[in-house]
Structure formats: structure tokens, C-alpha cells
Amino acid sequence: MRECKTPNVPSFSALRKKQAQLTREVNVIPRAHTSALGNKYYMNHPLDLLALDWANPCVRKLMQVYPEVTTTVSQLYHGSKWVEELDLDDLSPMWANWKVASHRHFYIKELAQLSNGQYVVPLKWIIFKNIEHAECYRVSHYPESNIFIIQTHEVARIPATELRYNILDLCAQGITMKFAGSPNWTKNQCNPVRQIANGKPVFHLRIMPWSDDVSGNVSKQYNPHMNIYVVNANIPHKKLSQEYFVRFCCTSPNASSGEQFDGMSEDFKPGKYHPAYDCLLEQDILFRIDPHCLPADNPAQAENSSGSGAKANFRCRYDKSGGTATEYETDEGYHAQFEPGISRTPEETVETIKEQIFAACLGVQDAVDAIHTRTGVKDKTASFWMEQLVSKARALQNERISDPRTRDQRLNDPTLKGPAKAEVKSEIKAQIQTELFDWVIMQPPERYAKLPTVSTSTATELRPGDHFNVLLRLRGLDPHKDSPFEILHTYLLGIDKYVWHDTSNPKVWDDKKCELFATRLQSSSIDGLTLPPIRARYLVKYRNSLIGKHFKALQQLAVFHFDESLCPPLVLELWKAIGELGAMLWYPEIKNMAEYQADIKILTANVLDIWALIDPNRINTKLKLHILPHGPDDIQRFGPAVVYATEGFECWNAIFRLCSVLSNHLAPSHDIAVTLADMERFKHQVSGGWWKNDSGNFVQAGPKIRDFLTKNKQLQRRLGWAQEITITAGAVKLCAVEKRDPLRWNEALGSCWQPEMSNPAGNVLWNRCKQVISQSGDVCKDGSWVFFKDSKGAVSPGRIFKIITPSSTPTLASVIIEQFALHSEADKRLNMPILSNIHTSAVIGPTDLLFKFNCQHDCQRHKCKFVEDTATVRQGRTVTSPNELPLTMHSVDDDYFLNMHALHNAHLIRETLPRALTAPRPYLADRLATHKELAAQLRVSGPAKRAETNAKRADTLQKNKAARAGRNQRLTENGPRGNNSDEEEVA
Incomplete structure (x- = not known):
């Protein structure tokens, strides 16, 4: 800058000093933590990070602090957990009419008076029909005795603006409150939070933490770090999917996610209110945060819920289903894998962990392992202490029972024999067990010393964070239910990956089949799918190394290109089932939750049942298949699966890796936290956020x-920020001047012209347009398939032939539509609606376009042929030979499939089509009977496979034992390693 003659350029040290000052003022400062296991890490605390949201005008206007009751579920704050399940005290406790009387704060569980003079007690604040409401009990008042009776038998929903006086106003009016037959919390009369607030507004926010192991290297060499990010769940999903809203909390190459969650749990304490500046209300506020759900991949979710993971007998983090291989093969055990089982609870899990720790105090590892095997509970923090306890117990037992020099004197008595001696040993072991349990309670010593008093119950019991998973004891969080299934890892990298592997396995597909599928796939139409261009040859060549975006493309398109030459009929049925289910799992909004739940359950059952028919044992070996039946409950509680998808977190890993690569690698947890705290400060300030400077302003x-x-x-x-773009439905964009091709009305319509099509603009030239915006915000071009409203108001499907606008009045555009008829019955092979060209056209206004969808030609029926693609391929800056893959030449342009596997606008397609064409049908008429038949098959094949495996294992062990014996014998005969021949032999 100085070389460019820029005036007043500060020195580098002055710049760094100013940056440090600004970061200190913004108050995002990494704090050091030492876990119960002794690992050190640094954390940018969520309370500090979310305090910036209140002061950031770009973010504050997006935050919704109250749950919303609506028939259209599209956000986390629409889900039943937020709306129905949360305790009243875990929601924002107060409301005020900020425009009329911002000083009058109404709190839940306090008496208030309405404008009509009636009394109520608000229970919670909600958004209903875009208006703030209070759900409250009505109160009967008897003035003669001055008694208030709360009518708890009914909850009324009242617009919040109807509230007139709060409890402070009523007290000022001299009203003495005496409650009769009321809940216990009326004894305090005032909500305790009111005293904490001291006149400031108080709100609650819910966050969505994410944890996973991430490599700190860009190269293939794995450099493991455990990361935790968070997002503000009170912000709409459309914004949360941007990287701007992902907040880095902490990382460590040593500390596990459970250890780091323990440090984060400081922010979740019930009385932990944090100050912030609300730039919307222009005043100081208090807020607290709570975790809402724990999205992650399945191994991380198993760890978060203290589960044993996919390889255990009882592997499910949700329920208690499972058992040994033999139990899986029983009728009851096999069918249980297809349905949600008895739910696990944090209380039971904690009791099991305590049982394991107490058993470890006996020094018998097998006893601890037996509990792991019996329950499927394995806590990472508890395992750290159990390893020490087993070792200490064995050492003490050897000292007090086995070693003649130090053992208990009673055991030296030669007359003590038999049961009496065994009883003494048992007594000593029990004493050691009690001593070790008391010892572990006082661990770690530095944390035990900080407990308030030794007499409290926390000082005599195992403590969350110190001895077991802290997530099991967080208020309002159940790690078993609140670790929802994730569509990226469970569906794309699970279900889709499995079926693609079975279909394209090298044992099944040779080079000729690969070439055939690649050619067909490359010819797919992707308009209306929001997919990048298909790289079919890459998908086939590297079919064992695909990632999520590839499986998303295959899920939507592959089924159109399979026939008996590429896959068996039952595998095709499976592709159809996963495509139908996948389209519904990617719904951005759900308007009829009951119907949606019923459809999802049928489609999930179809996927699992068809897979069972192909391979009965697959559901016993793949946990992700068993996870699927829990999906409907997760969607009910948290909203559409896309709102808690993890793609945004996974993308943010690239930012973390750059911070890791550019650090000095000496203190990664500290240095990366500092770097990203500085980035948060810069992001906040450049976004127009407010902060308190050193002067207190x-x-x-x-x-x-x-x-x-x-x-x-x-x-x-x-910064990962996408600015809000205003899209006007019906807006058109003209082609470039050289491509507008001005023509008369009849010439512009070309083959679509019909005598009854009157010219709406008179005798003027019409210009071609590049695109038009539909009502749903889709960009539609020539050839796009759309649903539109015709002149009679009916909704019909069609294909855009041309978009034109008169040169004299560019705003009066017209869209020429080729009309297609929708068949009353779906195609029997693909179970998709059929569209047929009726060779008529319609001229509609741009605002009559509803939304875009995807269609695929029925190439198999019409036996379409391949032709060489004459399009050239560019490599770098050089134009090379024509495309390697041929393209499909459609023999007839009449019949098309409406792609029901498409993810884009899947909800709009199903709302528009007749229910008869979209309602899912069960694949099996009697699921239970079929499952029993399959279980019977497994009871025959299962033992045989296990016996074969055991025989191979025994044979391998025997060969290895013989090889070691022969090597040892040669070493003995030849002496120590000294000559080359011996060294070569040993090597």
C-alpha cells in the first residue's frame, strides 16, 4: 500500500494491535478447558458467538424467538419437539408489545389481565397465523373473597396484543392475589426470571451442535481432529444452509466430542443468562441457549448417545432391539429390525453406566464386557475410568488376597478353608470395590475440589462430564431421540450406496454393461433437477469411490436406464422404492403431516421389504437399514429432514482445513480457535454488527x-453469505440482441401456431426471451417442463416451446406451451405418471407458470437409438475430438415419464397430481408372514455360514501358529540374527 502511495498506512504491528483490540471488544475470546480425561482444548463458547447474532442486523431480523404453530412444517421451530414437548421454562419466558408499550413485560406463569377485563395466566408464547399469541389458562376471579382460581382444564389461545396489564401493574393497582386450587408455581406469583432480568427483555435460543472427526490436512494423509460447530436454530433453514451461519466452537486432536461437549455444557446451565445488545429493539437484553438436536453421522451419534455402534449386538441408539446372531434369526428378532423398538432413555443409560463402573471396581473385565454386550451401552468417558479401575482392583486384590507378604492376616490362617475362606475373599473384594468406587467419585481431584460442599449429593455420586457422557444429563435433551437420522450419511452414503454397489459390482457388470449404462445415463434430461451436468463415464469408472452428489444423481435418474440386461427385476424394484422414498425425504416443507407420515412409513417398509427379499440378512448386518424406520418420528419432531441435514457443516470443514494447514501445528486447538475468533469479529463488523467498545458505548x-x-x-x-434476491414471478429476460430473432406473430409461433390463437399485441415484431420466472421461483427456458394454468383456470402439464415478447411492449410477454395429456394410470413398469403429446398448443401469460418439473423419455418402449455426439470437447484451452459417448436419438417425441424420483419440487408435484397417481402402495400384502419365512431361511443359512467362517478362522490361526513355530525353530537352530540369510528369513 505504501508503494502505491496510499496515505496513513499503519505499520504491521499497529494493524495486529488494532485487530486484537477489536476482537477483545467484540468478546469472542477462546477459553481454555481441561477435560476429565486430562486433555486440554480451547473453545469459542456458543453464548459468546450467539450474542453477536442479536447485535448483527443481517441476522437479528431473521431470528424467530417463539415456536410457530402451523399446518405447513418447514423449520425446526415448527416441529413437535419445539412446539409441544419442551418444558415451558425452556422457551422464551416473556413477551412485550414493542411498538406500543415496550416497558410492560409479560411473563409466563404470572397473572395478567386482558383488554376486556378477564384474567389469564400465560403458559407460553407462540406464533400462529404470523401473529404472536399466548397459550394460557383462563382465571376466575371472585372479588368478594379476592380469590383467583386458575382453570387448568382448558388452554386458550389469545392474541398477545390482547394483554393489557401484567402482574406489576395489578400489584400497583392494589390487587392482592390469593390463588386457590392452583399449580404450585403460583405461590411465587412472579416468575423468578423477572427478578434476574431486572427490567431487561429475556429470550431463549436453541442451537444445533454438530460434531465429527475431520482431517486437518488437505492431502490424503489423515490428521485427525474432533470438531464441534453450532448453528442458531431460531434462524430459517434457507439461511442456515449458508456457511455464514455456521459457527466454529472448538477442535482438538486429543479430546473427544464428549469431552468438548462437557466444556460447552457450561453454557447450558438453567440459570446461565448472557447479556447481549439487541439491535432490533435497540437495548440490552439477556438470553440463554439450549441444545435442540445433535445431527452427525451415525458413529458420532452413537458416541453422543453412549452407544456401542454398528458392530454391537444391541447397536441402535434409538431403541433396545438387537441381540446375538441367533436372536436376530428368530421370527420376533428378525421382524423387530423393520420397526422402531422400545425406546432407550437417558435415565436407563446412566444407570447402566453406573453398573459398569461398579462392576469394574471388582477387577473383572469380562463382567464389564458382559454388560456392554447385554445392553449395547458403551460410554467413552466412563471407559477411561473403567480401565483404571480394573487395573487398580486387580493390583489391590493381589496385594490383599494373593501375595502372602501383604495379604489379609485371616488368609494366613491354615484352618481357614472351603466356604469360610471364600467368604473372607468375597468380603475383601467387596471392600476393595467400595473403596475404588469412592476413589473414582473423587476423580478428577481438581474438579472434585471445586464442588460446592462435600455434603451435597453431587459429591457422593458419579457426575456427568466427569465420569460419563454429559449429554445424558442436559435439560431438554435426550441424545437417543434427539440424534435424528441424517439423509447424507444414512440415505445417500448408506441406502443408495449399497444398492449401487450391488448393481454395478464388477462380478455383475463387465465393461460392455458399464458402457451401455454410461451412454444411457449421459442422455438423461437434467432440466428441472437442479443437478450439475452428468459425468456418466466418471460415475461408472470410479463407481466404488462416489460421493453424495453422485448418489443424488443416480437416485433420481438411474431407474430410467435399467432393464433386464443391467439388473434383475427385483433390483429394479429396489431402485424404484429408494427413488420414491428419497424424493419424499427431501421435501422442503410438509403441508399435511399425517398423510406425509403415513406415506413415508409405507415407502420405508417397501425399501426394507424388497431388500429383504434380495438378501434376507442385509438388515441384520447394515445398521443404516434399521435406522430408516425411525425417520418418520424424527421428521415429526424436528421438521423435514433437510432442515437438520449436515451438508452445510461438511462444507465448512474446508475452512477449518485451511486454518489448520496455515497454522504452525504446535497448538492447533488454541491457534485455530484464535484464528476463527478473529474471523467472527471481522464478519460481525463488516456485516454492520454492534459491539461495546472500551468506553462502554x-x-x-x-x-x-x-x-x-x-x-x-x-x-x-x-464469508458464505448469499444476499437476498427478490424474484418476481412472471419476470422475463430477453435474449442477447443478436439472438432475439424478431418475427411476426405467426412466424414466431412456428409449428405451434393455430388459427384460434389471436395476436395479443397487434401487428408488431416479437422477440425471443431467454427465460421466465415461474410462481415457485424456477427459471424456465425453452424446452422446460412446467405445470401451468390454462385459460379456464385448470392446472395442466406442458413443455415450453418458446418465450416471446412484443418489441413495442416488452412487459407483455407470452409463453407458448406444447400441451401434454396426463394418463389416468401410472406406468406399470416404473410406477410413474405418463405424459402424452396431444399436439395442441396454448398461449399463456408468464404469471400462469406454476413450477417446473423433470421428464424423461420412454426410450425403452420406443426403442430409441444412439447416435454419435458431434459436440466437441474442450480440454483446457484446446478444442479436441467429438464427445466420446453417443447420445440418444428419440424416435418418437410423444411419450414421457413424469420423474417422480426428482427431488426438486417433489412436494409441488404430489400436491398437483391426483392422489391416485401418487399414493404409495405396500409392496407386501402380509409383511409379518413374509418376514417369518425369511427368518426361517436365515435359521438354515445363518448357522451354516457361521460354521464355515469359524472353520476358516480356525484354519488360519493354525497356519499362523505353525508358521511362527517354524520360524522360531529356524532361529533357534541358526542362532541369533547375524547373517544375511537369517535376516532375510526373519523378514
């Missing part, structure tokens, strides 16, 4: 700094 950056984010696309891209 709230300030924000100047207008030019704030405009830097809104006007600089490069900065937006680097």
Missing part, C-alpha cells in the same frame, strides 16, 4: 465498511 463500523459486504461479491463468497 455500543458502536458499529462506518457506512463504507458496512457497504463492503453488501456490494462486494467476492467478500460475500468468502
Whole structure:
């Protein structure tokens, strides 16, 4: 900058000093933690990070602090957990009419008076029909005795603006409150939070933490780190999917996610209220945070819920189903894998962990392992202590029972024999067990010393965070139910991956079949799918190394290109089932939750049943198949599966890796936390956020700094911020001047012209348009398939032939539609609606376009042929030979499949089509009977396979034992290693 003659350029040290000062003022400062296992790490605490959201005008306007009751579920705060399950005290406790009387705060569980003079007690605040409401008990008042009776038999929903006086107003009016037959909390009359707030507004936020192991290297060499990120769950999902809203909390190459969650749990204490500046209300507030759910991949979710994972007998983090291989093969055990079982609870899991720790105090590892095997509970923190307890117990037992020099004097008595001696040994072991249990309670010593008093119950019991998973004891969180199935890892990298492997296995597909499928797939139409261009040859060549985006493409398109030459009929049925289920799992919004739940359950059952017919034992070996039946409950509680998908977190790993690579690798947890705290500070300030400077005043950056984010696309891209774009339905965009091709009305319509099509603009030239925006916000072009409203108001499918606009009035555009008829019955082979060209056209206005969808030609029926693609391929800056793969030449342009596996607009397609074409049908008429038949088959094949495996294992062990014996004998005969021949032999 100095070389460019820029004036007043600060020195580098002055710049760094100023940056450090600003970061200190913004108050995102990494704090050091030492876990119960002795691992050290640094954390940017969520309370500090979310305090910035209140002061950031780009974020504050998006935050919804109250749950919303709605028939259309599309957000986390629409789910039943937030709306129905949470304790009243875990929701935002107060409301005020900020425009009329911002000083009058109404709290839950307090008496209030309505504008009509009636009394109520608000229970919680909700959004209903976009208006803030209070769900409350009505109160009967008897003035003659001054008694208030709360009518707890009915909950009324009242607009919050009807509230007139709060409890402070009523007390000021001299009203003495005496409650009769009321809940216990009326004894306090005032909500305890009111005293904590001291006149400040108080809100609760819910966060969604994510944890996973991530490599700190860009190269293939794995450099393991355990990371935790969080997002503000009170923000709409459309924004949460942007990297801007993902907040880094901590990382460590040593500390596990459970250890780091223990440090984070400090922010979740019930009375932990944090100050912040609300830029919308322009005043100081208090807020607290709570974890809402724990999205992650399945191994991380198993660890978060203290489960043993996929290889255990009782492997499910949700329920208690499972058992040994023999139990899986019983009729009851096999069918249980297809349905949700008896739910696990945190209380039972904690009791099991305590049982394991107490058993470890006896020094018998087999006893601990037996509990693991019997329950499927394996806690990482508890395992750390159990290893020490087993070792200590054995050492003490040897000292007091076995060693003649130090053992108990009673055991030296030669007359003590038989049962009497065994009883003494048992007594000593019990004493050692009690001593060790008392010892572990006082571990770690530095944490035990900080407990309030030794007399409290926490000082005589095992403690969360110190001795077992802290997530099992967090208020409002159940790790078993609140670790929802995740569509990326469970469906794309699970279900889709399994079926693709079975289909394209090298034992099944040779090079000729691979070439045939690649050619067919490359010819697919992707308009209306929001997919990048298909790289079919890559998908086939590297079919064992695909990632999520590849499986997303295969899930939507592969079924159209399979026939008996590429896969058996039952495998095709499986592809159809996973495509139908996948389309519904990616719903962005659900308008009829009951119907959606019923459909999802049928489609899930179909996927599992068809797979069982192909391979009965697959569901016993693949946990992700058993996870699927829990999906409907997760969607009921948290909303559509896409709102808690983890793609946003996974993408954010690239930012973490750059911080790791560019650090000095000496203190990664500290250095990366500091770097990303500085980034949070910069992001906050450049977004126009407020902060308190050293003088105690709230300030924000100047207008030019704030405009830097809104006007600089490069900065937006680097911060992961997508600016809100206003899309006008019906807006058209003209082609470039040289491509507009101005023509008269009849010439512009070409083959679609019909005599009854009157010219809406008179004798003027019409220009071609590049695109038009539908009602759903889709960008539609020539050839796009759309649903539109015709002149009679009926909704019909069609294909855009041309978009034109009169040169004299560019705003009066017209869309020429080729009309297609929808068959009353679905195709029997693919179970998809059929569209047939009726060779008529319609002229509609741009605002009559509803939404876009995807269609695929019925190539197998019409026996379409392949032709060489003459399009050239560019490699670098060089134009090379024509495309290697041929393209499909459709022989007839009449029949098309409406792609029901498409993810884009899947919900709109099913709302528009007749229910008869979209309602799922069970694949098996009697599931239970079929499962019993399959279980009977497993009871024959299962023992045989296990016997074969055991025989191979025994044979391998015997060969290895013989090889070691022969090597040892040669070493003995030849002496120590000294000559080359011996060294070569040993090597």
C-alpha cells in the first residue's frame, strides 16, 4: 500500500494491535478447558458467538424467538419437539408489545389481565397465523373473597396484543392475589426470571451442535481432529444452509466430542443468562441457549448417545432391539429390525453406566464386557475410568488376597478353608470395590475440589462430564431421540450406496454393461433437477469411490436406464422404492403431516421389504437399514429432514482445513480457535454488527465498511453469505440482441401456431426471451417442463416451446406451451405418471407458470437409438475430438415419464397430481408372514455360514501358529540374527 502511495498506512504491528483490540471488544475470546480425561482444548463458547447474532442486523431480523404453530412444517421451530414437548421454562419466558408499550413485560406463569377485563395466566408464547399469541389458562376471579382460581382444564389461545396489564401493574393497582386450587408455581406469583432480568427483555435460543472427526490436512494423509460447530436454530433453514451461519466452537486432536461437549455444557446451565445488545429493539437484553438436536453421522451419534455402534449386538441408539446372531434369526428378532423398538432413555443409560463402573471396581473385565454386550451401552468417558479401575482392583486384590507378604492376616490362617475362606475373599473384594468406587467419585481431584460442599449429593455420586457422557444429563435433551437420522450419511452414503454397489459390482457388470449404462445415463434430461451436468463415464469408472452428489444423481435418474440386461427385476424394484422414498425425504416443507407420515412409513417398509427379499440378512448386518424406520418420528419432531441435514457443516470443514494447514501445528486447538475468533469479529463488523467498545458505548463500523459486504461479491463468497434476491414471478429476460430473432406473430409461433390463437399485441415484431420466472421461483427456458394454468383456470402439464415478447411492449410477454395429456394410470413398469403429446398448443401469460418439473423419455418402449455426439470437447484451452459417448436419438417425441424420483419440487408435484397417481402402495400384502419365512431361511443359512467362517478362522490361526513355530525353530537352530540369510528369513 505504501508503494502505491496510499496515505496513513499503519505499520504491521499497529494493524495486529488494532485487530486484537477489536476482537477483545467484540468478546469472542477462546477459553481454555481441561477435560476429565486430562486433555486440554480451547473453545469459542456458543453464548459468546450467539450474542453477536442479536447485535448483527443481517441476522437479528431473521431470528424467530417463539415456536410457530402451523399446518405447513418447514423449520425446526415448527416441529413437535419445539412446539409441544419442551418444558415451558425452556422457551422464551416473556413477551412485550414493542411498538406500543415496550416497558410492560409479560411473563409466563404470572397473572395478567386482558383488554376486556378477564384474567389469564400465560403458559407460553407462540406464533400462529404470523401473529404472536399466548397459550394460557383462563382465571376466575371472585372479588368478594379476592380469590383467583386458575382453570387448568382448558388452554386458550389469545392474541398477545390482547394483554393489557401484567402482574406489576395489578400489584400497583392494589390487587392482592390469593390463588386457590392452583399449580404450585403460583405461590411465587412472579416468575423468578423477572427478578434476574431486572427490567431487561429475556429470550431463549436453541442451537444445533454438530460434531465429527475431520482431517486437518488437505492431502490424503489423515490428521485427525474432533470438531464441534453450532448453528442458531431460531434462524430459517434457507439461511442456515449458508456457511455464514455456521459457527466454529472448538477442535482438538486429543479430546473427544464428549469431552468438548462437557466444556460447552457450561453454557447450558438453567440459570446461565448472557447479556447481549439487541439491535432490533435497540437495548440490552439477556438470553440463554439450549441444545435442540445433535445431527452427525451415525458413529458420532452413537458416541453422543453412549452407544456401542454398528458392530454391537444391541447397536441402535434409538431403541433396545438387537441381540446375538441367533436372536436376530428368530421370527420376533428378525421382524423387530423393520420397526422402531422400545425406546432407550437417558435415565436407563446412566444407570447402566453406573453398573459398569461398579462392576469394574471388582477387577473383572469380562463382567464389564458382559454388560456392554447385554445392553449395547458403551460410554467413552466412563471407559477411561473403567480401565483404571480394573487395573487398580486387580493390583489391590493381589496385594490383599494373593501375595502372602501383604495379604489379609485371616488368609494366613491354615484352618481357614472351603466356604469360610471364600467368604473372607468375597468380603475383601467387596471392600476393595467400595473403596475404588469412592476413589473414582473423587476423580478428577481438581474438579472434585471445586464442588460446592462435600455434603451435597453431587459429591457422593458419579457426575456427568466427569465420569460419563454429559449429554445424558442436559435439560431438554435426550441424545437417543434427539440424534435424528441424517439423509447424507444414512440415505445417500448408506441406502443408495449399497444398492449401487450391488448393481454395478464388477462380478455383475463387465465393461460392455458399464458402457451401455454410461451412454444411457449421459442422455438423461437434467432440466428441472437442479443437478450439475452428468459425468456418466466418471460415475461408472470410479463407481466404488462416489460421493453424495453422485448418489443424488443416480437416485433420481438411474431407474430410467435399467432393464433386464443391467439388473434383475427385483433390483429394479429396489431402485424404484429408494427413488420414491428419497424424493419424499427431501421435501422442503410438509403441508399435511399425517398423510406425509403415513406415506413415508409405507415407502420405508417397501425399501426394507424388497431388500429383504434380495438378501434376507442385509438388515441384520447394515445398521443404516434399521435406522430408516425411525425417520418418520424424527421428521415429526424436528421438521423435514433437510432442515437438520449436515451438508452445510461438511462444507465448512474446508475452512477449518485451511486454518489448520496455515497454522504452525504446535497448538492447533488454541491457534485455530484464535484464528476463527478473529474471523467472527471481522464478519460481525463488516456485516454492520454492534459491539461495546472500551468506553462502554455500543458502536458499529462506518457506512463504507458496512457497504463492503453488501456490494462486494467476492467478500460475500468468502464469508458464505448469499444476499437476498427478490424474484418476481412472471419476470422475463430477453435474449442477447443478436439472438432475439424478431418475427411476426405467426412466424414466431412456428409449428405451434393455430388459427384460434389471436395476436395479443397487434401487428408488431416479437422477440425471443431467454427465460421466465415461474410462481415457485424456477427459471424456465425453452424446452422446460412446467405445470401451468390454462385459460379456464385448470392446472395442466406442458413443455415450453418458446418465450416471446412484443418489441413495442416488452412487459407483455407470452409463453407458448406444447400441451401434454396426463394418463389416468401410472406406468406399470416404473410406477410413474405418463405424459402424452396431444399436439395442441396454448398461449399463456408468464404469471400462469406454476413450477417446473423433470421428464424423461420412454426410450425403452420406443426403442430409441444412439447416435454419435458431434459436440466437441474442450480440454483446457484446446478444442479436441467429438464427445466420446453417443447420445440418444428419440424416435418418437410423444411419450414421457413424469420423474417422480426428482427431488426438486417433489412436494409441488404430489400436491398437483391426483392422489391416485401418487399414493404409495405396500409392496407386501402380509409383511409379518413374509418376514417369518425369511427368518426361517436365515435359521438354515445363518448357522451354516457361521460354521464355515469359524472353520476358516480356525484354519488360519493354525497356519499362523505353525508358521511362527517354524520360524522360531529356524532361529533357534541358526542362532541369533547375524547373517544375511537369517535376516532375510526373519523378514
